[in-house]
Amino acid sequence: xxxxxxxxxxxxxxxxxxxxxxxxxxxxxxxxxxxxxxxxxxxxxxxxxxxxxxxxxxxxxxxxxxxxxxxxxxxxxxxxxxxxxxxxxxxxxxxxxxxxxxxxxxxxxxxxxxxxxxxxxxxxxxxxxxxxxxxxxxxxxxxxxxxxxxxxxxxxxxxxxxxxxxxxxxxxxxxxxxxxxxxxxxxxxxxxxxxxxxxxxxxxxxxxxxxxxxxxxxxxxxxxxxxxxx
Amino acid sequence: xxxxxxxxxxxxxxxxxxxxxxxxxxxxxxxxxxxxxxxxxxxxxxxxxxxxxxxxxxxxxxxxxxxxxxxxxxxxxxxxxxxxxxxxxxxxxxxxxxxxxxxxxxxxxxxxxxxxxxxxxxxxxxxxxxxxxxxxxxxxxxxxxxxxxxxxxxxxxxxxxxxxxxxxxxxxxxxxxxxxxxxxxxxxxxxxxxxxxxxxxxxxxxxxxxxxxxxxxxxxxxxxxxxxxxxxxxxxxxxxxxxxxxxxxxxxxxxxxxxxxxxxxxxxxx
Amino acid sequence: xxxxxxxxxxxxxxxxxxxxxxxxxxxxxxxxxxxxxxxxxxxxxxxxxxxxxxxxxxxxxxxxxxxxxxxxxxxxxxxxxxxxxxxxxxxxxxxxxxxxxxxxxxxxxxxxxxxxxxxxxxxxxxxxxxxxxxxxxxxxxxxxxxxxxxxxxxxxxxxxxxxxxxxxxxxxxxxxxxxxxxxxxxxxxxxxxxxxxxxxxxxxxxxxxxxxxxxxxxxxxxxxxxxxxxxxxxxxxxxxxxxxxxxxxxxxxxxxxxxxxxxxxxxxxxxxxxxxxxxxxxxxxxxxxxxxxxxxxxxxxxxxxxxxxxxxxxxx
Numbered sequence: 001x002x003x004x005x006x007x008x009x010x011x012x013x014x015x016x017x018x019x020x021x022x023x024x025x026x027x028x029x030x031x032x033x034x035x036x037x038x039x040x041x042x043x044x045x046x047x048x049x050x051x052x053x054x055x056x057x058x059x060x061x062x063x064x065x066x067x068x069x070x071x072x073x074x075x076x077x078x079x080x081x082x083x084x085x086x087x088x089x090x091x092x093x094x095x096x097x098x099x100x101x102x103x104x105x106x107x108x109x110x111x112x113x114x115x116x117x118x119x120x121x122x123x124x125x126x127x128x129x130x131x132x133x134x135x136x137x138x139x140x141x142x143x144x145x146x147x148x149x150x151x152x153x154x155x156x157x158x159x160x161x162x163x164x165x166x167x168x169x170x171x172x173x174x175x176x177x178x179x180x181x182x183x184x185x186x187x188x189x190x191x192x193x194x195x196x197x198x199x200x201x202x203x204x205x206x207x208x209x210x211x212x213x214x215x216x217x218x219x220x221x222x223x224x225x226x227x228x229x230x
Numbered sequence: 231x232x233x234x235x236x237x238x239x240x241x242x243x244x245x246x247x248x249x250x251x252x253x254x255x256x257x258x259x260x261x262x263x264x265x266x267x268x269x270x271x272x273x274x275x276x277x278x279x280x281x282x283x284x285x286x287x288x289x290x291x292x293x294x295x296x297x298x299x300x301x302x303x304x305x306x307x308x309x310x311x312x313x314x315x316x317x318x319x320x321x322x323x324x325x326x327x328x329x330x331x332x333x334x335x336x337x338x339x340x341x342x343x344x345x346x347x348x349x350x351x352x353x354x355x356x357x358x359x360x361x362x363x364x365x366x367x368x369x370x371x372x373x374x375x376x377x378x379x380x381x382x383x384x385x386x387x388x389x390x391x392x393x394x395x396x397x398x399x400x401x402x403x404x405x406x407x408x409x410x411x412x413x414x415x416x417x418x419x420x421x422x423x424x425x426x427x428x429x430x431x432x433x434x435x436x437x438x439x440x441x442x443x444x445x446x447x448x449x450x451x452x453x454x455x456x457x458x459x460x461x462x463x464x465x466x467x468x469x470x471x472x473x474x475x476x477x478x479x480x481x482x483x484x485x486x487x488x489x490x491x492x493x494x495x496x497x498x499x500x
Numbered sequence: 501x502x503x504x505x506x507x508x509x510x511x512x513x514x515x516x517x518x519x520x521x522x523x524x525x526x527x528x529x530x531x532x533x534x535x536x537x538x539x540x541x542x543x544x545x546x547x548x549x550x551x552x553x554x555x556x557x558x559x560x561x562x563x564x565x566x567x568x569x570x571x572x573x574x575x576x577x578x579x580x581x582x583x584x585x586x587x588x589x590x591x592x593x594x595x596x597x598x599x600x601x602x603x604x605x606x607x608x609x610x611x612x613x614x615x616x617x618x619x620x621x622x623x624x625x626x627x628x629x630x631x632x633x634x635x636x637x638x639x640x641x642x643x644x645x646x647x648x649x650x651x652x653x654x655x656x657x658x659x660x661x662x663x664x665x666x667x668x669x670x671x672x673x674x675x676x677x678x679x680x681x682x683x684x685x686x687x688x689x690x691x692x693x694x695x696x697x698x699x700x701x702x703x704x705x706x707x708x709x710x711x712x713x714x715x716x717x718x719x720x721x722x723x724x725x726x727x728x729x730x731x732x733x734x735x736x737x738x739x740x741x742x743x744x745x746x747x748x749x750x751x752x753x754x755x756x757x758x759x760x761x762x763x764x765x766x767x768x769x770x771x772x773x774x775x776x777x778x779x780x781x782x783x784x785x786x787x788x789x790x791x792x793x794x795x796x797x798x799x800x801x802x803x804x805x806x807x808x809x810x811x812x813x814x815x816x
Contacts, residue, residue: 009433010460012440076483077459305711307610334714344705347728357713360723409713 013078017087020070024091027063027098028142030056034105035138035201039131042112042194045120050109060102067095083215090215094145097204097211101138104197104204111190111197121187123170123177127195130166133159134201141208150216156209157221163202170195250318253278253447254299254417259313261294263306268294270471272313276464281439281448283462283479285455287494290468292451296419299449300336301329317417334361337410337446341422343402345394345409350386353394353405357413372412380408381438400431407438411446418442420450424457436461455495459483467491545799552796555789560797565759565775571786575794577761578770581676582801584762585755585771586745588680589687594737596684597691605699606721618696624689633750636682641754643672676762676769679755686747687740694736698729738809742802748773772798 008014034053041050071092074080080088115124137159144152171192178188210222252275261269269291276282284292294303301322303309315322322332334357345353354376355369363369373390377383382404386397394405403423410418420439424432439448439461452458458465459479466476467488475482475491486492493499559574566573604614644667651667654660671677702725710720756768757778772794779791 009430010437010440013460072484073480076480079456079459300712302708302712330714330716332714333712338712340705340708340712342705344703344709346706346709346724356710356715356723360713360715360719406709409709413713 010078013074013080013084016070016074016078017084020067020074020088020091023063023067023070024094024098025142025146027060027067027095027102028138028145030060030063031098031102031105032135032138032142034060034102035108035135038105038108038112039135041109042115042131043124043128045116047113047116050113050116053105053109057102057106060099064095064099068092086215086218090145090211093211094208097207101201101204104201107197108194111194115187115190118184118187121184121191123173123188124191126170126173127191127198130163130170130195130198133163133166134198134205137163137202137205138208141205141212144209144212148212148216150213150219153209153212153216154221156206160202160206163199167195167199249278249280251275251277253318254449255316256295257314257316259295259298259311259315261291261298261303261311262309264308268471269298269311272473274466274473274476276447276449278447279443279445280463281443281450281461283458283465284449284451284468285453285458285465285494286468286474287499288453289470291471292466292468293421294471295468296421296449296451299417299419300333300338302333302338304329334413335415336417336419337407337413337415339403339406339410339418339420339423342426343399343406345397345402345405347393347395349391350394350397350405351390354409354412356409361413376408376412379411379442380404381434381441382408398431400427400434403427403431403435404438407435407442411442416447418446418448420448422451422453425453432457455483467494469494548792548796548799551789551792552794555793556796560793564761565770565779565790566786567759568782568787569784573790575770575772575775575790577758578772578775578794579797581755581758581762581769581771582745582773582798584676584765584769585679585683585751586741588676588765589683589744590737590741592681592684593687593691593740597688598695598733600692601695601699602721602726605696606717606725617692621689621692624685625693627686627689628749629686629747630749632682632685633752633754635685636678636750636754640671640678640681641674644668644670671766673766674754674756674768676755676765676767679751679769679771680765682750682754683744683747686750687744690740690743691733691736694739695729695733698732698736699725701732702728735809738805742805742809745802745805746773746798748777752777772801 034056037049037053037056040046041048041053071088074088078084115121137156140152141156143149144156174188174192174195178185181188213219213221254276256272256274256276259269259272260267272295284296286292297303298311298315299317299322311323317335320327346356348356351373354373358369358372374383374387377386382401385401386405394402397405403426407418407423424435427435436457439450442448443463450457450461462479464477465479465482467474467482467486467490469490475486475488477487481487482491483495486495557574559572561574561576561579563572563574564577565575600617604617608614648664648667651660651663654663706724706728707720710724715723751771751774755771755774757774758768758770762769776791776794776798779787779794782788
C-alpha cells in the first residue's frame, strides 16, 4: 500500500504535485456543486440554478485543460516513478471523468429547464433517490481521491450496479405511464434522459474509483466481471 | 564585497529589482584551441537570477563555453577567440579588467569536488584571504553565511577545523559550492556538479540550486537531461560546437523547434 | 572438450597439478633470491655493529682525534664538521632545487629552458662525486687572484665595485665552504628532480580550484601547491642528505681534514667520511677501531635521515 509519506527532497516537485491535486479537488467541488444545483433546479422547478450550472461549466473545462498541462509538465520536469507516476496519471484521468460528470450536470440542467416550462409530472420524485445515490457515489469518489483510500473506491462498482438497476426501473415506469398519457410524452422522455444522465454520473464516479485503486494499490480492477464486495 | 562586474554607479543596497534578460551576453563568439575550432558563432543571452542549462553530447563545446565565462580557458596555451562575452554589460575581455577580479566575481563548481586539503574553515575563507581580508569576525561570518547558503551548516558547524577531505562526496560538493559563493559572486558556474554523486546527494544539490537562484545567476552544464528538466528555467542545446536551440526548458523538452534537439533528447542519437 | 580445462576432470586436474608445482618452484626461487639480497646488507650492519660498538661512548662526541699511535680520544669535530658541511650544502641546494622545480613545473613546463634543465638534472644525478670535488677545488679552493685582477681591470664604476666586493669575499682555500659547495652540487639534481615529482604529484584539481577562486599564480603555488608537496619534497631532501653525508671523494680536496675543533668555516674541516678514510689506512689498531666506530655513527645518522624521510613525511 503506497502512502505518500515524507516530502521529496526537491521542494518544487512536492509543490507541483500538490497544485495538481488541489486543482483536481477543486474541479470535483465545482462539479459537485453543479450537480446539486441541477437537482435543485429540477426538483424545485427553478430555472436560476440551472442557468448557474450552465454558466459554471466553463470554469470546469478550463480547469481540465490546466490539470492536463500541469500533469504533462510534471512528467517532463520530474520524471516521476512508482507512486508519484501513478498519482499524476490518475489525476489527469480523473480530470476527464470529473469534467464528464459536470457535462452530465449541464445536460440535466438543460432538460430540467424544459420540464419546468410544463406542469409537473409526479413521477419526477422517483428520481430523488437516484439523484441521491449518484451524488453520494461522486462524493465518495472524491473523498477516496482526497484521502488516497482504495477501500472507499472499491465499493463504488457495486453501487453502480444498483444505480443501473434504479435506472432500468425508472425507465420502465416512465414507458408504462407514457402509454396512458400521450400529451406528456415529451416530459417523460426528458425524465428518461435525466435518469440516463444520472446513470452516466455513476459510471464516471466508478471510473474515478478504478483509477484511484490503480493509483493507491497499483491494481487494475477495470473490466473485471466479479462484483467486489467487502 | 566589491564585485568588479557591478557597474560603478549601482548602489548595492538597492539592487535592481528587474533581472536583466541579457545578464550574460555572448556575441558571435568563436573559440579555438590552437588551430582547432571548438565553438562556432555562438550568440545567446543568459537571463539574470535564473538557471540556464547547457546540454549536448560529449565534445559539443558546452563545457568549453562555460569555462570561457570566467576565462579559465586562458590557463591553457594557444587558445584564442573572436567575438565577445559581456557580463552585466561589461566585456570580460576588456583590457582594463583584471582576470583575477573577474574570477572573484564568478564562482565555479567542478565536476569532481576538489576541496583543498585544508580544514573546512580554511577552504571557505581561501578566497577571502587571497583578497587580503583578514578580519577574524568577518571571516567567521562569511563561513557561516556560506555554509548556510550551501545547506551544510548544520552538518559541519561543530567540526569546522577538521579536514575537508573527511566529508562524504555530497558534502564535499556542497562545500565546494559554499566556497564558490563565499565571495558573493554574481554568477555561479557549475560543470556537471552532480555527476559524481549518488541520487540523494544529487537531489540535495538540486534543491540547493533552486534556492541559490534567488541570489545568483546560475549556468549549469549537465550530461543528465533529467537534471536539466528538474533544475533549469532555460536550456541550451549544443552540438559540435554550435548552439542548436536555446529556449525555455518547457519548450525544449515538450516541443523543441529543431529536429536535432528532439532527436537528442529522445535518445535517437548522441 | 576444447581448451577449457576443468579442474574436475582427471586430465584437467593433472595439468593443474603440474602448473601448481611450477608455481611452487618459482615461489621458492624468488624467496631464496630475496633472502640472498639481504645477506650483504645484513652482514654490513652486523660487521659495523660488532666492530664499532665497543668504542661507542659519549667521549666520542666530545674529544678530538688521537695522534697516531695514541689511545683514547674521539671524533667530535668530525661529527660537527659533517653537520656543518651538509648544512651548507642544504642551504645552497634546497632553495635552488625547489625554486627551479617550481619554475619548470608551474611557470613554463614546456619551454626549452625547462626541458634543458630537466635533461641536465638527470645527467647530473650520475655525476661521479669526485668530479664535484674537483670542480669545487677549482672554483672555491684555488686563490682567486686571476679573477680579482680581471675584475679590477674593468671600467670604473659602481658595477665594478660591487663585482669586486663579491669576488674578494668569496671564500678560498681549503674550507668547510668548499666542502659544502662540493656536496651541494651532488645534492642539487636529486632535490630538483624529487621536488618536480612532488609538484607533479599535487592534484591538478587543487590548482584549478584555486585559479577559479581568483588566485594569482604565486598565491596558488605558495598557499596550495607547495604545502601539499612538502612531504614529498622533504623526503627527497632527506634522501639526498643521507647520500651526501657519506661522501668522501668530494671532501678530500676541498675540506681536507683537521685534528681540531673548527674555529670558522674558512679553514680545513674534519668530516666523518674523511676520518674513516684516514684512520682505516693507519697501521694502528686503535685508530682502525675508531674507524669502525665512526662508520657505525655514520650509518646511524644515515639511517635516521632515511627513516625520517620515509616515516615522518609519509603522505596522508
